[in-house]
Amino acid sequence: MERIVRKYRGKGFKLTPQRIAILKFLEGNTNHPTADDIYTEIKKKYPTVSFATVYNTVQALRDRGELLEITIDPERKHFDPNPSAHHHIMCTGCGKIGDVFFDYSESLGLPEEVTREFAVTGNHIDFYGVCTRCRAKTS
Amino acid sequence: MERIVRKYRGKGFKLTPQRIAILKFLEGNTNHPTADDIYTEIKKKYPTVSFATVYNTVQALRDRGELLEITIDPERKHFDPNPSAHHHIMCTGCGKIGDVFFDYSESLGLPEEVTREFAVTGNHIDFYGVCTRCRAKTS
DNA sequence: TACTATAATAGAATTATTCCAAGATAATAA
DNA sequence: TTATTATCTTGGAATAATTCTATTATAGTA
Numbered sequence: 001m002e003r004i005v006r007k008y009r010g011k012g013f014k015l016t017p018q019r020i021a022i023l024k025f026l027e028g029n030t031n032h033p034t035a036d037d038i039y040t041e042i043k044k045k046y047p048t049v050s051f052a053t054v055y056n057t058v059q060a061l062r063d064r065g066e067l068l069e070i071t072i073d074p075e076r077k078h079f080d081p082n083p084s085a086h087h088h089i090m091c092t093g094c095g096k097i098g099d100v101f102f103d104y105s106e107s108l109g110l111p112e113e114v115t116r117e118f119a120v121t122g123n124h125i126d127f128y129g130v131c132t133r134c135r136a137k138t139s
Numbered sequence: 140m141e142r143i144v145r146k147y148r149g150k151g152f153k154l155t156p157q158r159i160a161i162l163k164f165l166e167g168n169t170n171h172p173t174a175d176d177i178y179t180e181i182k183k184k185y186p187t188v189s190f191a192t193v194y195n196t197v198q199a200l201r202d203r204g205e206l207l208e209i210t211i212d213p214e215r216k217h218f219d220p221n222p223s224a225h226h227h228i229m230c231t232g233c234g235k236i237g238d239v240f241f242d243y244s245e246s247l248g249l250p251e252e253v254t255r256e257f258a259v260t261g262n263h264i265d266f267y268g269v270c271t272r273c274r275a276k277t278s
Numbered sequence: 279t280a281c282t283a284t285a286a287t288a289g290a291a292t293t294a295t296t297c298c299a300a301g302a303t304a305a306t307a308a
Numbered sequence: 309t310t311a312t313t314a315t316c317t318t319g320g321a322a323t324a325a326t327t328c329t330a331t332t333a334t335a336g337t338a
Contacts, residue, residue, distance in 0.1 A: 014284055014335050035325075050287050055326065057285095071210045071265070076325065089249070089257050100253055107246030110228070110266065114239055118228050118268035125264050126210070127249065129257035153304050153315055174294075189318050194295065196316095215294065279338100286333070297322065308311080 003027075013060060018042060018049050022057050026067070026081035032088070032097040034076050072097060072126045089127035093134030100127060142166075152199060157181060157188050161196050165206070165220035171227070171236040173215050211236060211265040228266035232273030239266060 004023050008015055021042050031037070039054045058079055061067035070078040072090045078097060080088075087100040108123055143162050147154055160181050170176070178193045197218055200206035209217040211229045217236060219227075226239040247262055 010336090012284090016285060016335070018286070048287070050289090051326075052288085052328080053286055069213055071213050074208055074210050074216060077213060089253060089259070091257065092260065098253060098256060100249060102250050104246060107243060108264065108266075110239060111241050114228060114237060114266075117237060117271050118230065118266070119274060120228070120266055120268040121231065122267040123264055124267075125247065125262055127247075127253075127257070127259055128261040128263075129259040132256050135258060149305090151305095151315090155304070155316060157317070187318070189320090190295075191297080191319085192317055281338080282334105282336095284333105284335080287331085289329090291326100291328065293324100293326080295322100295324080298318105298320090300318090302315105302317070304313100304315080306312085306314100308309100 011064075013064070018046055018053050019057050021045055022054065026061075026079070029081055030099060032070060032078040032080055034078055036076075038079070070097070085122075087125040087127065089129055091131035091134055092128050093130050093137070096131050096133075098131075100125070150203075152203070157185055157192050158196050160184055161193065165200075165218070168220055169238060171209060171217040171219055173217055175215075177218070209236070224261075226264040226266065228268055230270035230273055231267050232269050232276070235270050235272075237270075239264070 001020070001024070004020060004027070005015060008023075013019075022038060025038060025041050026033075033041075035051065035054050035058065038058070039049065039051055042049045042054065058067055058069075061081075062069055065083055066081070068080040068083055070080055070088060072078070072088050073095060075095075080099075082099070085103070085105075087102070087104070089098045089100055090096070104125065105123075110118075110120060114120075140159070140163070143159060143166070144154060147162075152158075161177060164177060164180050165172075172180075174190065174193050174197065177197070178188065178190055181188045181193065197206055197208075200220075201208055204222055205220070207219040207222055209219055209227060211217070211227050212234060214234075219238075221238070224242070226241070226243070228237045228239055229235070243264065244262075249257075249259060253259075
């Protein structure tokens with residue numbers, strides 16, 4: 001809370017109660033929530049919160065580089081409050097998403113026919129797998 | 140056309156005129172079209188074609204492993220008629236998507252804390268960059 | 279304490295995708 | 309070649325995710 005105020009005060013980012021609730025929910029959250037997950041959570045404390053507020057807030061955070069939008073799940077967007085470069089793995093059984101903290105950058109050189117056309121700025125690896133729980137179910 | 144008939148005949152995949160048009164449009168297509176791109180194209184020849192047909196067909200092709208669904212663009216799904224393992228790069232200026240044919244699998248080992256939880260089955264790398272045309276515009 | 283730029287809200291609008299019921303037809307077998 | 313049937317196509321409705329809009333509220337600043 002203190003940390004949140006310190007981080008955003010005087011940066012042109014108004015700390016409203018709803019935003020603080022969203023920031024608290026996201027802080028240290030490794031569940032990669034969707035907009036709906038955030039909405040559902042904040043609604044518990046602020047029953048009149050709207051989706052627009054959730055989307056506005058995540059967009060403002062993304063624009064400030066505080067939040068990543070994750071595309072690994074074709075069904076919907078997920079958000080990751082850890083903006084440092086890392087990768088993700090999704091369980092093809094239940095959709096659970098995990099973080100992959102490993103720097104592969106040395107290995108990700110591109111073939112010449114690609115660099116001829118694109119000036120590369122970044123990368124992100126999607127891994128797919130089956131989580132412990134889903135393996136238990138199947139067997 | 141001959142190739143298409145040969146490939147799908149007797150596989151429980153009905154070759155309707157609309158499907159043949161979709162298959163022809165996709166064959167060798169490296170533009171990574173969206174469902175709307177496919178629909179717009181097929182509509183030229185079959186004005187009454189519906190989105191349901193497009194989605195049904197790409198889904199049937201995906202289920203047969205003939206088509207990949209690409210998630211690199213958060214805005215919408217793109218399709219790739221080349222089902223072999225490869226990666227993609229998207230221009231952050233115009234959204235153009237290019238193919239990356241390089242096998243990185245040797246380099247993509249996962250940290251132990253991930254393999255403890257997930258049995259890995261696959262991976263896909265999203266690269267981001269700026270294409271030649273967009274660089275020309277900006278400068 | 280007042281001011282103002284920014285944010286919150288409800289609900290409509292938009293966009294992508296899926297579903298559905300009815301009629302049509304490709305593939306198969308007779 | 310024809311009849312049969314499982315599968316496909318279609319238009320439109322339904323759903324889901326996200327964005328937009330107008331209005332009201334309020335955090336941060338002066």
